[in-house]
Amino acid sequence: MAYPHAHPREARVLSKHFGEKDAIPIDGWIERGGYKALDKALAASPDDITQIVKDSGLRGRGGAGFPTGLKWSFMPKDGGKPNYLACNADESEPGTFKDREIMRWTPHQLIEGCIISSYAIRAKHAYIYIRGEFVDVVRILNQAVVEAYERGYLGKNIKGSGYDLDLTVHLGAGAYIAGEETGLLNSLEGRRAEPRIKPPFPAQRGAFGMPTTVNNVETLAAVPHIVLNGADWYRQWGTSKSPGTKLFSCCGHLQRPGNYEVPLDFNLRDLVFDLCGGPPKGRQLLALIPGGSSVPIMTADEIDCDVSYEGIEAAGSMLGSGGLIAMDDSTCMVRAVRRMVEFYAHESCGQCTNCREGTSWLAKILRRIERGQGREEDLPLLLDIGANMAGKTICPLSDSAAVPVVSAIQKFGREFEAHIQDGRCTAVN
Amino acid sequence: MNETSPVLNVTIDGIQVSVPKGATILEAAERVGVVIPRYCYHPGLSAPAVCRMCLVEVDGAPKPLPSCVQQVQDGMVVHTASAEARKARRAAVEFLLVNHPLDCPICDAAGQCELQDYAFETGQLRTRNIEPKAVLGRDKLTPDILYFADRCVLCTRCVRFMDEIAQEPVLQVIQRGHKGYIDTMTDELFEHPFSMNIVDVCPVGALVNEDFLFKPRAWDLDQTPSICPGCSQGCNVLLGTKENRVLRAKPRPNNEVNSYWMCDHGRQALVNWGAGDRIEVPMIRESGRLAPTDWPQALAALSRTLEARPAGARAIVSAGASNESLYIARKLADKVGFKGGVFRVETGPEAGLPGFPKLRLRAERAPNVRGAELLGFRRSADVLEAIRGHKGVLIVLEDALIDAPEDFGVELEMFIYVGTHMSPAARRADIILPSTTFAEAEGSFTNVEGRVQRFAQALHPPGLARPLWLTGSTALAGLGAGAVYRTAAAAFDALVGEFGEFQGLSYAKLGLGGASVAEAESSAANVS
Amino acid sequence: MSESIHPAVCSAQPSQRADKNPDAPLFEGAYKERFDHILSRYPNKRAALLPVLNMAQELRGWLSPATITRVAELLELTPDYVRSVASFYTMFQLRPVGRHLIQVCIGIGCDLCGAEEVVEDLLEATGTRIGETSRDGKYTVVEVECLGACGFPTVVQVNDKVYENVKPEDVEGLMKELD
Ligand SMILES: Cc1cc2nc3c(=O)[nH]c(=O)nc-3n(C[C@H](O)[C@H](O)[C@H](O)COP(=O)(O)O)c2cc1C
Ligand code: SF4
Ligand code: SF4
Ligand code: SF4
Ligand code: FES
């Protein structure tokens, strides 16, 4: 079974075996070269592994793009307290569904990545925090974890190396904010997934008060490839600031939605029009969100850039999680923004005043405009509320909620104004 | 904070100040008199930094920082009133008002509401919000406390009080985001001996005491520092009074005694203290009948009795009387020949506060047990039994002797009753001197730990009632025994001169926080 | 459920079944083993809360006050705390729901591709309104935020089963399958 819409221009490293049912069980995975990187890693020292990952320039794929090797180097080495690895498989950013595909098709890729990364940070226990809604994915992952235990890749004295590691799959229960790393830690500890004040950072005080590294699924899944093939091999793709390949989850108004893995210097327009086939026939691309609903909306004219962190930033948005949302000219921008803001209002943990009140206030105003009861003064008000929500809270969810509103008004102000003046949507239908 | 710990320099609104390492910006600002607005921060609780009200601008920081948790770094330059800081504060207030019912005119917290204060301060009289407000309603949490969810700013102070201080985490945030509210597990009301503190910590009118609901407006109350007479703990309080009545009490912070807290029993006791018909004029017995008189006559009568007598004087005093009045009671008895004095103490169940273990509702439900003991009086379960057979002078101070037999005092040579309330036994006295409650005259109590603490006068005494330290010392001075003590300070300082246990103290030195008697101090020193 | 589950994955047994017995005993037999396995994976009992609530819901269909109180007891937490945590997460049902909990994604990805119609058709087919349980106790239709499968709109999850690419015309077939 071929993975839907695989494209020759992709650089399939992590997604190479997507669509191959045989790659799911451990034997199939080993046949495809699985767990070789682990053997190599266990023969080296933890610091060597960290160095390779540092040299590779791998950046966190959870959204913030923090250099992974550097993050690992913050972990204490003295072993005075237990270190933990927490794999962030909460994937809930609207538009993002890449981690799900990694776990669903190549669970052992993630498990191997978890083992090597745990070894590098000297963790004896790794948790995979997976969102509760991933019911079918978690069954696959669970099966793979049990296999890894049975084959001695997990547990005591892994493959005779003397290294012990336990891995526990931990199911979330419905909360986007549990994807924020400190919200995740609270949730893992049996608390409300309310983000914590930083500092202390997780490497200082993480899960159960112990040093912890939190990494995204895709980040960890890239680790075995880098360890096996080396930093230079990984750097054959992408730019010097954004090496490697990355999965883009593409959804919305596209002919071929799905996950595409491309080098990080790939052209964004090509990704949308060539790989995804562009919008449905007869439609024009109106807007694009390149990195999940938390990054600024781009106009169709702005997407002639490469998909590197710095490339998208220079074009006015952010790479974020790589969740690409395409909107064609049938889209009501007010409605689309309202829907994204409602998401944040629903998902705000509610600790911070600005976020709790700001998200629901924005949503109410947008609903009113959508109903045709907008006022001239609503647009400056929305922008000012957005400004009052940004940079003032414990975690960046508040900022994220303001992003679609502010960027849409800046770039698609005409549509909002038309809505207000005509009392209805004027988008092509 | 250890004096040898490193000192950091910080500039707050142009004023330089040195603070110990670990101090927050908010604390540093307080040192230079800059009060940064806050909701979630409470000095007695952990700081979750959720309200985002205390954001300040710090040079070099890309974003405004929460001053309640941001620790000072050396050389930091902080602006609490810059345009950026003010905008951040305005934003927080505006957000808090988005779903607030703006029912201030009927809100119990009006006038003492931090939301109202800051909304006023940030000049937000007109709202930009025209959306319908969320309506969550109200809920009863304890038999006395109502929760108005729509006024709640979700600062979680109440949650943290129950969790960290009471250590019975019954209050929790339920739901999340804008749907969040405070509740317990069930519809059942919870009870906790310190529950009313959640009303105190609530920065707005979301938690209110039903007893106090819609009664006086907070701004109508006068506030007087006092000491709770409810038990021997001696919690520091502020009495809220109006029209010469105590309407409520709030804890007054004292880290040695009660931190920011007090118990529910104390609040009740304070409000009820001294209720009932009062003795308002002095009386003396003339040809077998009690007759009202004035102070000069009454004190003249008192002076006439104060001569050495073979049968001497005994006393029944109260552990609710001040050190100063007890001291004068003792001196009066001494003048006749002190043959011993007793007092009784009502007791009740104890209750602790695990998060601040120094504070316990003590079994002894009287404020000055220790003071009475130090002044030579003995605790007795049966004070009547203790004076049985005494034939000399009896001085009774603030014990109404309600359990006395009908023929009480027949054997006595002279019965002097100094008190606030009349009773059948008091009516048998030869001289009745109206005295004051702790709220009606200044003075001090010595708490269970030996800490001497002052209280101020909050009310006018009824009629001619005056504290014994004034009236008694006037009579004694007339006999050449000491001076007239026109202030509690004078009486206390004289007491210190005579009772070694109080050595080293003076009324002035007690200040508002109190100080420990020598003995207490030395035993405390042994412990540490 | 007689086969024993590996301790590593006891904390991640998907269960969105709303068709269980509200009075089922909590954690006996195989469930007791799972409970013990869960506890063995964390340094303290509190951390077991989400997995244990999940298991309780699997058994009883929803988290009643009695269930919450029992879980609190087992994990040495207060019921108030457990209620607070449970109410934070959307997958914990604090009220009974229909045997088929039909969750329709209305996230931006699905919304752009017609989720609204799918919702409407499902409401019509079940004769309910959002969040309401049908009179026969069979169905509850709820709107949920992004289910993390946005490339396959509309995503519908019924209890612990995910349906991708659901179009309005698929609703009839889906309802048949549930019957
Ligand atoms: C509101 C919010 C939600 C987030 N959700 C996720 C998520 O679902 N998955 C994820 O990997 N990272 C998420 N993140 C990012 C994490 O906080 C964290 O940066 C990431 O897991 C670190 O891993 P990485 O360095 O490998 O990217 C989220 C961040 C925020 C602020
Ligand atoms: S910004 Fe929003 S989601 Fe983040 S901690 Fe504050 S309230 Fe919670
Ligand atoms: S009830 Fe009062 S103290 Fe409690 S969270 Fe609400 S505003 Fe804060
Ligand atoms: S503990 Fe004692 S002193 Fe303190 S408030 Fe209660 S009764 Fe008053
Ligand atoms: S007082 Fe600092 S954030 Fe609330």
Ligand code: FES
């Ligand atoms: S928007 Fe429906 S799955 Fe993401």
